[in-house]
Amino acid sequence: MSVYTSITADELKKFLTEYNAGELVRFTGIESGIENTNYFVTTTGGEYVLTIFEQHSKEELPFFLDLTAYLAEHDIPCAHPLANNDKKYLGTLKEKPAALVNRLSGAQVGLPAPSQCSAIGQVLARMHLASEGFDQSRPNPRGYTWRKETGDILRKKLSGAERELLDQELENEALFAKQDMPSGIIHADLFRDNALFDGNQLSGVIDFYYACTDRFLYDVAITVNDWCSNGDGTLDSERTSHLLSAYWQVRPVTGLEREAWPAMLRAGALRFWLSRLYDMHFPRPGEMTHIKDPDAFRRILTHRANATEESLALWPEK
Numbered sequence: 001m002s003v004y005t006s007i008t009a010d011e012l013k014k015f016l017t018e019y020n021a022g023e024l025v026r027f028t029g030i031e032s033g034i035e036n037t038n039y040f041v042t043t044t045g046g047e048y049v050l051t052i053f054e055q056h057s058k059e060e061l062p063f064f065l066d067l068t069a070y071l072a073e074h075d076i077p078c079a080h081p082l083a084n085n086d087k088k089y090l091g092t093l094k095e096k097p098a099a100l101v102n103r104l105s106g107a108q109v110g111l112p113a114p115s116q117c118s119a120i121g122q123v124l125a126r127m128h129l130a131s132e133g134f135d136q137s138r139p140n141p142r143g144y145t146w147r148k149e150t151g152d153i154l155r156k157k158l159s160g161a162e163r164e165l166l167d168q169e170l171e172n173e174a175l176f177a178k179q180d181m182p183s184g185i186i187h188a189d190l191f192r193d194n195a196l197f198d199g200n201q202l203s204g205v206i207d208f209y210y211a212c213t214d215r216f217l218y219d220v221a222i223t224v225n226d227w228c229s230n231g232d233g234t235l236d237s238e239r240t241s242h243l244l245s246a247y248w249q250v251r252p253v254t255g256l257e258r259e260a261w262p263a264m265l266r267a268g269a270l271r272f273w274l275s276r277l278y279d280m281h282f283p284r285p286g287e288m289t290h291i292k293d294p295d296a297f298r299r300i301l302t303h304r305a306n307a308t309e310e311s312l313a314l315w316p317e318k
Helices: 009-016 061-072 114-133 144-157 160-174 216-227 237-250 255-281 294-304 308-312
Strands: 024-029 037-043 046-052 091-093 096-102 183-186 195-198 201-205 212-215
Touching: 009 024, 009 037, 009 091, 061 096, 061 114, 114 183, 114 195, 114 201, 114 216, 114 237, 144 160, 144 255, 160 255, 160 294, 183 216, 212 216, 216 237, 216 255, 216 294, 255 294, 255 308
Parallel strands: none
Antiparallel strands: 024 037, 037 046, 046 096, 091 096, 183 212, 195 201
């Protein structure tokens, strides 16, 4: 959520006239994140987050906004977008698509407690079940094909050991890429900076702009890789067990999913290692840009590739 597009108070005031959100009091840019421009906006009507979309086309954005509205209306704690005077969630600011959503209370967590991992595992399972009633779909833009193509682009930037790791993981993923597993709408980016807590109480899940149709287990793997990894890339057994047990209590996984779990962990780690490498080598200009360390996911990926039995053992017994 870096700031790529700067706005003035007058520009924001004009934008707000399209909404029943009150008069502008103050606004400030949000530095964390990497994809879109975001501002905290305070008005006489409340607290909001303004997102100016830098990557997505105007045609694909209604999917994300409709999804978050749907989930919020089905008791999933997420930020409901505001409809403008034309009863649409999507507006325009500085000739770019933009949306205003309710700002949720709470804060991001650094090192999550096991109870917080349980909370995120439970809400992830609830999201998966709730999304089965959502009548839209979107292919995963960063699925296996993207990972292969991005790996080819980055290959000349990698060391010999990194190229070997990339080739190994693409070959491994090809074995599972077309396996039929329970699928539906997934968040696809449920990192710690996309969840807000009031103490141990989960107050909201944010940033659904990678949401897509894919395997539920892949979404769990992405979440575990961030919430449950130690600094050296190893899995923290207590946090992992809490997250998986809480997920399982809401949506038990199938035998095939359990078997594929180590491969999904590796696929999730590969996706974020590649995206962070790409952002590092091909950065976009911005007023406040935040590029995340790709080595963190290289360590995670390396560990996952060598810890199959360990990762399987952390699922609860049937």
